[in-house]
Amino acid sequence: MKKSILKDRKLYMISITISITIWFLLSRIINNEIIFPTIMSTYTSLIDIIMSPNFLIIIGYSILRSLLGFIISLLLALVIGILSSMFKSVYYLVSPVTRFLNSVPTIAIIILALIWLNSEMVPMFVGFVMVFPILYETVLKAIINTEKSIIEMANIYKVDKLTVIKDIYIPSIFISLSNIFSSTLGINLKMVIAGEVLSQPKYAIGSNLQLQRMYLNTSGVFAWILIILLIAKLFEYILEGIKCLCIKSKI
């Protein structure tokens, strides 16, 4: 086991080294800072961005938008998912909405959001539009697929409804959700930043990406991409930590 983890880490390091080498070679071949910046110029831009006085406020606002949007999506998915599984009328009411969100191109919804909402709300709404259908479907499927045999057992032993919900349905939902938490949180972050690029709130990673693009400062764009990758990784670690805590406290 330990050997395999070490081997995986080794392979991971090799792949990172290869990527950096390709980056280095490509920047050398292209030899144009605007089209493809060098590692050195990206590093300089990264330091400049980190040292800028508003850096923490900028990433703080983006993370806040992302987390707030995600929590709203999650809560709504839980409530509506549970209601849909209980009442067919709710399911049929929500069904066209989720189908609409799933099939209409995201950019079309972003454009509508830009018309309807203020610049602070657009990024969160864009994240919600992408993530809510996934979370909702997961909640609904978890309830529907909760093993019928276990529910039958609980019914025969006359376990009361509240205990069945608390001890069987809810853990089942959270087990299903925990498998997609990391990916949906990543998608949400990406969509929030895309929304920020278009709506241009005052403090936002997206707004700064757009600013770098306008100044044709490609190394700045690269530096912001690296920061976004780090934030995504941070989310992943926090989620893993929460998961470990949950397992330890036997939830």
Place this chain on the structure above:
Amino acid sequence: MYQVKNINKNYNDLKVLEDISVDFPKNQTTCILGPSGCGKTTLLNILVGTTNKDGGEVIGFEEDISFVFQEDRLIPWKNVSSNIELVLKGKMDKEQIETTIDKYLKLVNLGEYKYFYPKDLSGGMRQRISILRAFAYPSKLLIMDEPFKSLDINNKQILVDFFKELRTMESRTCIIVTHDIDEALALGHRIVILSDKPTKVKRVIELNECKDDFINLREVIEKDVTKCSYKENII
């Protein structure tokens, strides 16, 4: 006395159960023996009320019932203690639940498995916990639906002994459905042999009365059951 009288059950045009009448004497084990697919599980489901009958009477099954299924039906995210606790909630207070779980686990020397999760237990061990859960549940009636079906021969013997051990400690009315003649002979005080579809009661054997003649009895039962299976194959 638990009783069923003239139970009938059809699935569309297929007559599954026809005039099934059986008595289940208190504190005795009644084995229901019949060929595979003859409707034994349907009969059990009618007894516990999860399947509706088309006719007849079910008497005495309104009270709390312990049930052991073909599979263990343990909740994967709950440990052994919590799995037993789930069915005891509402039946007794928290302290009593804890005492009951400890008592039963100690009774069969499984105390060390109290905090084990189902995934950490073997199939045989999980089924043992499922039987233990049924005994820990405060009921006078225990129904078992082919509880040893999915086990290998060694585990089966261990579980049969385990069940007998628990039964001697606590007298309960047990109804066991099986298609295994040896299992019925080993566990039952009475054996009810069912025919093939439309399923009727073919014969009721009181094992207390014919203890010495097990070999002959086995042959008689085997003939009865294989006849049903033979008929089933021809159809």
